[in-house]
Amino acid sequence: MDSLADNILALVLARLPIKIFTAFKLVCKKWKSIVESPSFRNLFLSMHQNSASSSWSLMSILYTDHVDPEIVGYHYQCDTWGLKRPVGSFIKSFLNDQNPNHKYLQVSAVAYSDVGLILVYATSKIMENSSLYVANPVSRECVEIFMDPLPKGVERSQFCFWQWGIATRTENGIVLGYTIVVFNQKWRHTKLSCLIYSSETGLWSLDDTSFPNYQYSLDSISLNGSLHWFARNSDNQEVVLSMDFNTNNNSTGSDRCFRVTPFPDLGRTTKFRRACTPCRGSLMYMNIVCASVEEKLCVWRLQSEGWQLISEIFPGPILTGYDFEYSLMTINPIDANTAYFWSTKHESLLYINLHNGKSVTYNQFELTSDGRATMIPAHDPRAVISLKKAYFETADLLPFILPQWLYRIRNT
Template identity: 30%
Template sequence: MNLPNSVMVMVLARLPVGNIGRLKSVCKEWKSLMESSYFRDLYGTINKKNLSSPWSILYREESSNTALEFFCERYDFKESIGSCVSRFLSEMKTANKHRRMSALAITDGLILLDVSTNYGHEVYCVADPVLRQWIKIPQPPPFSSHDSFEGTSLVTHMNKGDLLGYKVVRYGVPIFGMGIPMVRDRLCFQIYSSESGNWTYHQVSTQRPIFKILPPSPINLNGYLHWLCRGDQVIFAYDFYSPTELCRVIDLPQRSAKGSLKPPDQGNEDTLSISCGSLMYMNTDTGRPNQQLKIWRLKNYKSGSSKDSWELLWNLRPGLDLCLATNPVAMHPFDKEMVYLVTRETNFFQTHAYLVSGNLRTKKFQLNKDWKQKIMEFGDYEPRLFHQFVLPKRFGSIPCPRGCTLVTLPDQH
């Protein structure tokens, strides 16, 4: 059938988003059309009410390439994102001749992988498990003995759900800061940019001493990486797409009006998450007679006073009196009324862990004991190992830097 182009475009724009990736392979004209900003905007306008991104909350085990899925919404996808990610990681390991491989970061539909070579060297790969694509990043150059890199993460440049670029970031604290030995008041970065295809080195001042090492798995949002430093009671935030010489240091809400730290409470559990496009700070205080759950939204990136940076959204008691400790792990990416937690229960010297989902508005929390056996396999549950995997509304491939090769695994299903 020969359809006019205007009719064909309107037909394609009404198909489920899960079909778009496959239809791009029909011909070059369709691929060019579906990757254009015109088609993306048209698709978003027509499907505004029904267009929802599939998402999952994954638990990443550090010692393997396993990704356990807790909660998910598939929408028009035939399989859950967790199944898609696990299958892709298994095939990636086979494609790399069963070398050691671990996931360092999961964000905006991408996974940053660390793959060891036969010679012991580490190679970074940026992968899209839904499109089944991956790119090997060139090894970073040697760094100074004065630098101590503590982790690696991924920061993205997004526009209306479209991935414009990404940066692989190695981060740490210089051993010598400001010319004085052992003063930890600067951060150092090795940054690989998909736009330039090069590694660069950068140092920034934190304006405050860093008493402990930076925590792993920082949160990526709007070009920033956010490190929740519980010992310092601050969030270090740095914008990698508008670089400056200063790192933003945002006080956590627990700081007193004078800026001093409140006494630590052994019952405090906290973490960062993303919901409705904002950074959320979640804290449960289980040391009180009545357990409290508080959630704040970061309303601006002003350094210093917590009063000007945070908006308290929720303050309530979940009422989970069966638990010894309740860890907030994530929020619903599109609904700031939904929260997910992990709770522990000890009976006869055995500790069991369960998942809890809760509606903050209705104050109804549901214990999901169906997940008990799977959770027990992973032992302790650190919030940093939980990741939101939200499938962006994009139709294009991963940006491939110059000098790199985009590899697509064949779809066996």
């Protein structure tokens, strides 16, 4: 193999799943150099651009079982990653390994990025001994974030009452930098006061960004270096608050790029609780809008100029009428043409193709030993869908999506 030309060797390695060829870096310096090169990443992505979708999960950071936060799992047995088990199991095993001999009271994934990284907070009986990590649960790369020194007036004991987010800056498959953002619940009714950590400086700073009279959600969605929050203004109108941490990491307060985007169906009758989903680099929103004559299932994409309507179909009788019994679970984070709905009453999963309106209902599940309901969907036989038994419609869930490439954490 050592006699092969580099380009032929790269072609061979690029045909392998990510989980396999990353281990080949240990073979020799030549292989390591090829696998870590930008040209190899471009070759791999071009060869796998038509490959089957990747796995994704819906996670809860408020769920009582902090070690196993995956509520909904969509495990795709694809050639891109070559994983033999669901994404949630990697997070679960990683969190367990971070707490040997029960060193911490609790180890939790408190935020999720769009490049496969998670933010882990380990709570200790002595708050000064608590730890914070940025990690890739699949490759098990991990970097500890030191929480000292903190800005004046901020105490470590406050962290357990704060909410977390992580925004990343990437280039050629490498995480060049990341920003950890924390804000306090008790401040959220008047302004968004953020405690911000920059990986480039290794320092924490306090950033008072004024969003007067907005009530913020507990969770943020990380996408393309920005964080997005669901919020309500003083008139009880629902909006998306977005803050860009990618443009200039040295910006603070009003200098930082942020915007407020009202939802596109305000003032109209809708059927589902509003929520957003990241899908292929964009923030998506879906709801059934009730017009005077008919109801339409509408999907919007958030653009720089506002919401763009990209799909509008008749949802069919199962989701229309006053006695409908399904709630919106999520738009497929990998495929914007598909969406999933759930009925607790009937314990059934509804799949809808947003392009042609065709739907399939699934209510035959197998129970696993850990209490999950699993099934192989007829519309996607290479996938396995699993739901934690305690899933309920009103849960606030955060998406965690395996990207099409293994983004490495710098200096690991």
